[in-house]
Amino acid sequence: MESSGLFSLVPLIVFLPVAGLLINIIFGGRMSEKAIGAVASAASGLAFVVATLLGVALWTGSGEAVVVPFADWIHIGDLNVAWNFRVDTLSVLMMLVVSGVGTLIHIYAIGYMHEDVRFKNDIGRYRRFFVFLNLFIAMMMILVSGDSYLMLFVGWEGVGLCSFLLIGFWYEMDTLGRPSFANSNAARKAFIVNRIGDFGFLIAGFTMFWWFKDLSFAGVFSQAEHIASIAPGVILFITLFLLVGVAGKSAQLPLYVWLPDAMAGPAPVSALIHAATMVTAGVYLVARSAPLYTLVPQAQTTVALVGGITALFAATIAVGQHDIKKVLAYSTISQLGFMVAAVGMGAFVAGMFHLVTHAFFKALLFLSAGSVILGLERGHHHLPHGKLGSPKSPDFEHLATESPDSLHSEDVFDPGDMRNMGGLRKQMPVTFWVYLIGALALAGIFPLAGFWSKDEILADAFHKFPAVYWLLTVAAFLTAFYMGRQVWMVFFGKPRHAAAAHAEESPKVITIPLMILAALAVLGGALNLPGVHSLTLWLEHTIAGVEAGEFNFLVAGLSTVLALTAIALSWVLYGRQPLIEGQKDPLKKLLGPIFTVFERKYWVDEAYWAVFVNRYVDIARFLADVIDGRFWHDFVHEKVIAGTYNWLSRTVLDLRVDQQFIDAIANGLGELTKHISSGLRRLQNGFVRSYALAVLAGVVVILGYLILK
């Protein structure tokens, strides 16, 4: 059959990006920037073509999951894990999003990194960026195409690594290009916080293996009901620990803290990894584990509540942020909360739907924000004083104990600070329009993509989980408000900084991917229109028991009214009277200390710092000074081992054995010889006559002996 032939192409989705990165590693040194970017984009684009072919094969075929064996991996005792690719409607949907949005971001990055490496004074790092980006695509493909929890975990860790590498891409400086450890600290923070989540994933995986003796999806799900009947706690245990992993990777409470700091990475990284794809891996994991979650309502409730609370919590923080990318970062956390809440409630299709549309409009927003930042950098460059400090080696004095926000200073120009922007719609018209589309889509304005997907989540929540519905509705209101605030602050009013006044539009290589994403953000809702439910029909091959959500005019109407109210409110505060340079945030006057709480992010970082990081540093110091230094080094090594050895060698072997025994024998022999010889030398008196007498006496004795014998 032809379609089965297409399925055997599936390893290419991993190996095409790998080929791209290998070409760039081996030959990239002699290639131009355009060639490097083209190879990387082509690798990702071909992966998208393969994913499309797989989608077509599923569409024309039965739509049921196909497992393509690829390689044996682990055979130990009961553990049998092969590297198999799973092609089903869910994984192909993820592949399409990852490679499709990924390819657009690759193309955008050709233009973005071209300028970024020049602003940061390190042209040689251009190639490295695309190698990392292709590696990320490969790892994400392993994650979504794996047929077992272990293969999923391999990709899970791989994307975590890429996230670390790309957040710390400019590892020797902070986001403003000053020598600092800020970016590398952000990368380490992301990596370490994700380790906490991965620990939960691993515990879940071990438990799964212990009870199911199998880690493949089919094997686990087929036994799930049986295990649930004989040991009800096990599934709950597994699903809750999977939730820890989800909270780490998808930046949910309480492990979300790494994602805002991850904005230290270049804009394409924020768009690809920290908005569109990697952070949605947790949502994918819950959707993939739907057969487990549907067995334990308690776990579903927990997941939904975590998602709902995160959605609201992060939305309030986003209201108080001044950095254009930080607002989007908290917005991403909030939107991930929507998705997690949706999959937690069992509205898997709504969650996946929102995942896809969010990938479109949030990638669009991050890339547009990158375009805005580049525009300001260009404007700043044209100013007479516009000079970017070349990064020197960071100062190693204050390495680890720096609190996260202590690097703010006023004298360095921050191209990401919205207080420096204003009026950019004139200088950057394309960026303005695509940004506006992204913002309206995120705010959930009819008929853009966000409206349909968010509304489906809200409608499901309205039926299944009213508490979460209210959390999400307030979060949606805040979403519209902070996006309105951002658009007014960035694009309207008058420039509040000379750089904003001189900002320039980005080249076509940047704006064309933005336009394509903008089109997707407009049309993405068509994936699962009410009444048609194409995505529901698509996913029901994989996720059993999904039901098409009903369109609820009450919910949709309420959320639209709220979104419009929020936008109007943001206009009253930020649009009606344009901000002027150095002006305090109008919301601060209105809310006072509450705004400060939002602005300072509820002091969660500071609290984590005080409760965990400093305590950890204390423990580390205690271990280093007391346990290692005083006990292990000073006592065990110095006193016990070295002391015993010294005593043995100096006192026992040297003094007692060598000096007092072996030397005594040698010296005694010498003394004895001396004594004997000093007696004998008295005979040697030099008088020949006495020798003669001795000879005579000897002769007499010998003769006497011979005679008397």
Next chain:
Amino acid sequence: MAQTIPLSWYLAISAALFAMGALGVLVRRNPLIIFMSVELMLNAANLAFVAFARSFGVLTGQIFVFFVMTVSAAEVAVGLALIIIIFRNKHSIDVDLMNSLKG
């Protein structure tokens, strides 16, 4: 001539001469006297050689005596030369002063 002198008599004289020579070597301090005493001992031996040769009727002992006399003449020549050298260095030939080889 029927009655010959018995061998033991010769040997007794030889032994007496040897003892006198040895006593002279041991007790005298003048090297010239010591040399003469050494000669006395050598000749005591010569007498014993000759007496035995005569008694046993072989010539070996007689011939040996000539060798002994030759060697003793050479020995005296060397010895006197040594004495002259010692005298030049020490202005004395007292053998009790010649003890520099003591241990």
